[in-house]
Amino acid sequence: MSVKPPQNPAPAKPTNASPVTGVPPRRNFLTAAAAAVIGAIVGLVPLVSGLWVFADPLRKKSAAGKFVRVAALDSISTQPQLFQVIADKVDAWNLYPQVPIGAVYIRRLDTDPNQFQVLNATCPHAGCAVSFTKESDKFLCPCHNSAFEVNGETIDPCASPRRLDELTWKIEDEKGQKSLWVEFQNFHTGREEKKVKA
Amino acid sequence: MNGLMTWLENRTGIRALLHEALYERIPGGSRWRYVWGSTLVFAFFTQVITGLFLWMAYSPGSTSAWESVYYIQHEMSGGWFLRGLHHFMAQAMVVLLVLHLMQVVIDGAYRAPREVNFWLGLILMMITLGLALTGYLLPWDQKGYWATIVATNLLGLGPGVGEEAQVLAVGGGNYGQLTLTRFFALHAGVLPVLLVGFLVLHIAIFRKHGIHAVKPDPAADTTFWPDQVLKDAIACLAVLLTVIFLIFWPAISGRTEWSDTAHLGAEMGAPADSSSNDFPPRPEWYFLFLFQFLKLFEGQGEFGEQLGAIFIPGLLMLVLFLMPIVGRWKLGHRFNVLFLFCVLGGAAWLTYASIHEDTLARGEDSTKFAELEKQIKIKSYDKNHHFVDAATEQNYAANKAKFDAYIKSRNYLSGVEEAEREAKRAVQLASGPRKIPVTGALSLLRDDPMTQGPKLFKQNCLSCHDYYQPPQLGNAPPPVKKLSEEWLATASRMLMPAFETVEQKDEKGNPIKAAVVKRNMEGEVIFPPSGAPNLYGFASRAWIAGLLDKAKISHLRIDKLLEPANPAVVNNALAFLREAHDAIYFGNTKHKDGEMAGYVQNDMTLDMQQLEQVAVALSAEAKLPAQQKLEAQPKQQELIAAGQKLLNSSDHCASCHHFRGKVDWSMKEDTYPDLEGYGSREWLLEFIANPGHARFYNTNNDRMPAFAGDPKTGTPGKLSRRELELLADWLRGDDPNAAK
Numbered sequence: 001m002s003v004k005p006p007q008n009p010a011p012a013k014p015t016n017a018s019p020v021t022g023v024p025p026r027r028n029f030l031t032a033a034a035a036a037v038i039g040a041i042v043g044l045v046p047l048v049s050g051l052w053v054f055a056d057p058l059r060k061k062s063a064a065g066k067f068v069r070v071a072a073l074d075s076i077s078t079q080p081q082l083f084q085v086i087a088d089k090v091d092a093w094n095l096y097p098q099v100p101i102g103a104v105y106i107r108r109l110d111t112d113p114n115q116f117q118v119l120n121a122t123c124p125h126a127g128c129a130v131s132f133t134k135e136s137d138k139f140l141c142p143c144h145n146s147a148f149e150v151n152g153e154t155i156d157p158c159a160s161p162r163r164l165d166e167l168t169w170k171i172e173d174e175k176g177q178k179s180l181w182v183e184f185q186n187f188h189t190g191r192e193e194k195k196v197k198a
Numbered sequence: 199m200n201g202l203m204t205w206l207e208n209r210t211g212i213r214a215l216l217h218e219a220l221y222e223r224i225p226g227g228s229r230w231r232y233v234w235g236s237t238l239v240f241a242f243f244t245q246v247i248t249g250l251f252l253w254m255a256y257s258p259g260s261t262s263a264w265e266s267v268y269y270i271q272h273e274m275s276g277g278w279f280l281r282g283l284h285h286f287m288a289q290a291m292v293v294l295l296v297l298h299l300m301q302v303v304i305d306g307a308y309r310a311p312r313e314v315n316f317w318l319g320l321i322l323m324m325i326t327l328g329l330a331l332t333g334y335l336l337p338w339d340q341k342g343y344w345a346t347i348v349a350t351n352l353l354g355l356g357p358g359v360g361e362e363a364q365v366l367a368v369g370g371g372n373y374g375q376l377t378l379t380r381f382f383a384l385h386a387g388v389l390p391v392l393l394v395g396f397l398v399l400h401i402a403i404f405r406k407h408g409i410h411a412v413k414p415d416p417a418a419d420t421t422f423w424p425d426q427v428l429k430d431a432i433a434c435l436a437v438l439l440t441v442i443f444l445i446f447w448p449a450i451s452g453r454t455e456w457s458d459t460a461h462l463g464a465e466m467g468a469p470a471d472s473s474s475n476d477f478p479p480r481p482e483w484y485f486l487f488l489f490q491f492l493k494l495f496e497g498q499g500e501f502g503e504q505l506g507a508i509f510i511p512g513l514l515m516l517v518l519f520l521m522p523i524v525g526r527w528k529l530g531h532r533f534n535v536l537f538l539f540c541v542l543g544g545a546a547w548l549t550y551a552s553i554h555e556d557t558l559a560r561g562e563d564s565t566k567f568a569e570l571e572k573q574i575k576i577k578s579y580d581k582n583h584h585f586v587d588a589a590t591e592q593n594y595a596a597n598k599a600k601f602d603a604y605i606k607s608r609n610y611l612s613g614v615e616e617a618e619r620e621a622k623r624a625v626q627l628a629s630g631p632r633k634i635p636v637t638g639a640l641s642l643l644r645d646d647p648m649t650q651g652p653k654l655f656k657q658n659c660l661s662c663h664d665y666y667q668p669p670q671l672g673n674a675p676p677p678v679k680k681l682s683e684e685w686l687a688t689a690s691r692m693l694m695p696a697f698e699t700v701e702q703k704d705e706k707g708n709p710i711k712a713a714v715v716k717r718n719m720e721g722e723v724i725f726p727p728s729g730a731p732n733l734y735g736f737a738s739r740a741w742i743a744g745l746l747d748k749a750k751i752s753h754l755r756i757d758k759l760l761e762p763a764n765p766a767v768v769n770n771a772l773a774f775l776r777e778a779h780d781a782i783y784f785g786n787t788k789h790k791d792g793e794m795a796g797y798v799q800n801d802m803t804l805d806m807q808q809l810e811q812v813a814v815a816l817s818a819e820a821k822l823p824a825q826q827k828l829e830a831q832p833k834q835q836e837l838i839a840a841g842q843k844l845l846n847s848s849d850h851c852a853s854c855h856h857f858r859g860k861v862d863w864s865m866k867e868d869t870y871p872d873l874e875g876y877g878s879r880e881w882l883l884e885f886i887a888n889p890g891h892a893r894f895y896n897t898n899n900d901r902m903p904a905f906a907g908d909p910k911t912g913t914p915g916k917l918s919r920r921e922l923e924l925l926a927d928w929l930r931g932d933d934p935n936a937a938k
Contacts (some may be wrong), residue, residue, distance in 0.1 A: 032424035038431035042438050046244040046287075049280045050251030056274040093262075093269040095633035 060198060065183040067170065070118075071106060073178040080105040080132045080139070080150060082121060085184045102184055104167060105132060105139070107150070118167040118182050119152045125160035127189045139164060161192045220423035224409055227417040228425035231305075232409055234298035236430035237437050239401075241291040242393065244438075245329075248284040249386060256336070258382040260374045261638030263338035264469040268628050268639065272460040282445035282463025288330055289444075290437055292484045295323050296542065303521065303538045306531050307410035313522035315403040318396055320518055325393045332385035334482055338378060339467030340617055344479030346381075347373060352492075352507040355500070373472065460625075468620035469640040478613040480556070487545035490552035514541055559607035570594065570601050572777075623649055630935045645920075646935070651928020654921055655733075658905065664732040664781075691786065693725040693756065693776040725756065725776060729786035730902065736929050737820035737877025743813040745783050748799045754778060754785030788900040793854070793870075808844055812851065815841025820877030823932050845873060863891070869898035882926040887915075 068087045084103050089096040103121040123130045128143035139148035144159035152164035168183040186197045207213050257266040270277035308316035335346040354364035369376025445463045448454040454461040481489050495506035524530040573594050627642040628634050643649045696716040704710050716724045735741045744750045756776045784790045818829050818838045828834055845851045846858055854870040871894045875881040887906030890899040907915030
C-alpha cells in the first residue's frame with residue numbers, strides 16, 4: 001500500500017461551523033468542553049497529589065517543648081555563659097541520639113542567686129548565633145547590627161525586631177546534684193511576635 | 199482578555215502555534231485507534247510530575263535511599279498515593295508502548311515516509327525501558343537491589359567492553375552509594391532529557407506526515423481539537439483509573455484495610471542486604487520473559503549466556519529496526535506483523551512459564567511427594583542404593599524432575615514469604631520509637647532478635663533441635679507444614695541403627711567377622727539418638743509442664759522408612775532407616791533414660807496441683823515477656839510462691855538441683871542443671887555459651903557444643919556475644935521493639 005498525501009485540503013469557508021468538519025458549533029462546543037474537563041482531570045491528579053505531598057511539612061505538628069538538662073547549678077555564674085543543649089534529634093527518618101540541638105546563654109541573677117535567666121543564643125533578626133562579649137558586656141550578632149543587653153533587651157538602633165528569646169527553666173534535684181533544665185525551643189525570626197517554630 | 203491575547207500574539211505568535219497544535223487535520227475523522235501515542239505522552243508527563251515531587255523527598259544513598267522512600271510511603275501524608283502513581287504509571291507505560299508499537303506495525307505506519315519516525319519510536323521505547331530498569335533500583339530494597347545485580351552482571355557479559363561497561367554503570371566493583379547516585383542521575387536526568395529530545399523529534403515528524411490513516415473512512419475529515427482530543431482524554435482517563443485501581447488493589451482484594459494507606463500503592467521490600475542468601479531475585483514482570491529466556495541457555499557456557507542475554511535479544515531489536523526496509527517487499531509487511539506477534543506471543547508465553555515455574559508449589563499437596571521425599575532421603579544416605587523393587591525405582595526416576603521443580607518453587611515461595619516478613623519487620627522497626635539510626639534501616643534488622651534469631655537458630659541449632667508447635671502425642675502424622683512454617687520446622691529426623699561386629703561362621707564353618715544391627719534384650723533394633731528437644735516455647739509454662747509429664751519427657755515415635763524386602767538384607771543399614779517424630783523433650787537424646795526421665799516417670803511424688811505449682815514457679819524464673827502480665831497477678835503470685843517452696847524442698851527438686859543461695863560452681867560435681875533463673879536471659883545465654891559448665895549439665899552434657907569462645911585462651915566461639923543475645927532474646931520471645 002502506498003502512502004497518499006493528506007486528502008481533502010481544508011475548505012476555507014468563513015462559517016461558524018468547524019473549519020474542517022462542518023460540524024455545528026453546539027456539538028463542537030460539547031465535545032470541546034468534555035475534552036477540556038477530562039483533560040484537566042487527568043492532568044490535575046498527578047499534579048495535585050504531588051503538591052499535596054510537597055506540602056506535608058506544613059501539616060507536621062511541632063513537638064511540644066521538652067525540658068532538657070543543660071547545666072549543673074553550681075557551674076552557673078552571674079555572667080552569661082554559653083551551654084550546648086544536648087538532646088535526641090529527629091531529622092525526617094533519622095534519629096540522632098544525644099546530639100547538640102542548639103545553644104543557650106545562662107546567667108544567675110545578681111539580685112537573687114536562686115533565679116536564673118536562660119536566653120536562646122539565636123538572634124531573633126535573621127537567625128545568626130549571637131555571642132556575649134565580656135569587654136562590652138553585650139550580646140553581639142555577627143551578621144547585622146543587633147546588640148543586646150546582658151538581660152537580652154535590644155540596644156537601639158537594633159536590627160532585631162525583638163529582644164533575645166527567653167526560655168523557661170526549672171531546677172531538678174538528682175541524688176543531691178542540682179541541675180538546671182531548660183524547655184528548649186526555637187522561634188520564628190524577623191517578627192516582633194515570638195512564635196514557636198515547628 | 200482579548201487585548202492581552204493580542205499583546206501576546208504580537209510578541210510570540212501564539213495563535214498560530216496553538217492553531218498548528220490543535221487544528222491538525224485527521225483524515226477520515228477521529229478514531230480510537232489513534233489514542234495510544236497520546237496516552238504515552240500523558241503517561242510520560244505523569245511520570246515527570248510525580249517523579250519531580252518524589253525527588254523532593256528522595257535521598258540517593260545506601261543508608262538513606264530506602265529510608266527516604268520509607269518516609270515518603272509511611273510518614274508523609276499522601277506519599278503512598280504519589281509513589282503508587284509513579285510506580286504503576288511506569289508499568290502502564292510499558293503496556294502502552296507495546297500497544298502503540300502493535301498499532302503502528304499492524305497498520306504499516308512504519309513505511310515511507312515514516313521510517314525515521316518509526317526508528318525514533320524504537321529509540322524512545324529503549325529509553326523508557328532504561329527508565330524502568332534504573333527506577334527499579336532506587337528504593338534500594340531487596341527486590342531492586344538483587345534484580346539490578348543480575349541485570350548489570352548480564353551487562354558485564356557483553357563482548358569486548360562488557361566488564362568495563364558494568365563497572366561504569368555500577369560505579370565500581372561493589373553496589374552502593376555510587377550505584378545509587380549513577381542510577382538516579384540516569385533515571386532523573388540523562389534518560390528523561392533524552393526522552394524529551396527524541397519525543398520532540400518524534401512528534402514533530404509525526405506532525406509533518408500527519409496521522410497514518412489506514413483506510414480513510416467515508417466519514418468527513420476532522421481536526422485534532424476537539425474530536426480526537428476528547429478520545430485521547432478519555433483514553434488517558436482510562437489509563438489513570440486503571441493505575442488508581444492498582445494503587446487500591448491491596449484494599450480491594452482484601453489483603454489490607456482501606457485505612458491502612460501506607461500499605462497501598464507500590465510495594466516496598468526490606469532494605470537491600472548484600473549478605474542475605476535466601477532472597478530470590480526476580481526482575482519486574484515486564485522483564486520476566488528475558489529472565490526466563492536466559493534459562494533456555496543454561497549449561498551452555500559463557501557463549502550460551504551471551505547468546506541468551508545479549509545476541510538474540512539484540513537480533514530481535516535489529517529485526518524491529520529493519521521493519522521499514524523489510525516492509526518494502528511484497529510479503530515484507532506480513533512478515534513484520536507475523537514477527538511481532540511471534541515475539542510478543544513468545545514473551546507472553548515465557549512470562550507465563552516463569553510465573554508458573556515459581557508458583558507451581560502453591561496449593562500443591564505436599565503429601566503428594568511424601569513417598570518420593572522418603573526415597574530421596576534414603577538415596578542421600580547411599581548414593582548407590584537401588585530401590586528394592588523396580589516399580590519404586592521407576593517411580594523415583596520418573597518423578598524426580600517433578601519433585602525438584604516442586605522443591606525449587608517451594609523454596610522460591612518461602613523465600614518470598616521470608617522477604618515479606620522482613621519487609622514488614624523493617625517498617626515496624628523504622629516506625630518504632632528509635633526510628634532509624636544514621637547507619638540505616640538495615641542495621642535495625644541486623645540487630646533485631648526477631649529477625650536474626652530464626653536465622654541463627656537455622657544455622658546453628660536446627661541440625662539437632664526442632665522448632666515447631668508440638669502436635670498431639672500418639673500416632674498422629676507429623677505436623678502438616680504450611681509454607682509459612684517451613685522456614686524452621688523440621689519435624690522428623692533420620693535414624694541409623696547402631697552396628698556391632700560379631701564373630702560368625704561362613705558356610706564352610708570358618709570364623710568371620712560381620713557387622714550386624716545392634717539389638718536390645720528384647721531383640722529391638724537400637725537407634726542412637728539424633729535430635730535434641732524442641733525449643734518452641736522454651737521455659738514457658740506449657741513447655742515445662744510437658745517436661746514434667748511422664749508421657750512426654752521421653753516420648754519418641756519412630757516411623758519406618760523402608761521395609762526390609764527379604765531376610766537376607768536384614769543387616770543392611772538402609773533397610774533399617776527410620777524417621778523420628780515427636781521427640782519433644784529427651785526422647786531422641788541420651789537423657790531419654792537418664793535420671794530426670796526416671797524420676798518423672800517413676801519416682802515423682804507431686805500431685806497434680808503441686809505439679810502445676812512447680813511448672814508455674816519454674817517458668818516464672820525465666821521472666822518471659824509473654825507471661826509477665828499474668829505472673830504479676832496476686833493469685834499467680836501465690837501459685838508461684840507455693841511452687842518455689844517445692845522447688846526449694848529437699849524432698850523434691852532441690853534434692854538434686856540447686857535453686858536458691860550462693861554456689862561456688864567450681865566446687866559443684868553433680869550434673870544437675872541450676873534451676874535458679876531457669877530460662878532467664880542470663881541463664882539461657884550462659885547455657886548456650888557452655889552447656890557443659892558445672893552450673894548446667896557438667897559432665898553429663900549430651901553433645902551440645904559450647905557456642906561462646908573462651909576468654910581465657912582467646913579462642914573465638916561459634917557465636918559472638920551479640921549473636922548469643924539475639925538468639926536468646928528470640929527464643930524467649932523478647933522483642934525489644936514491643937511496647938513495654
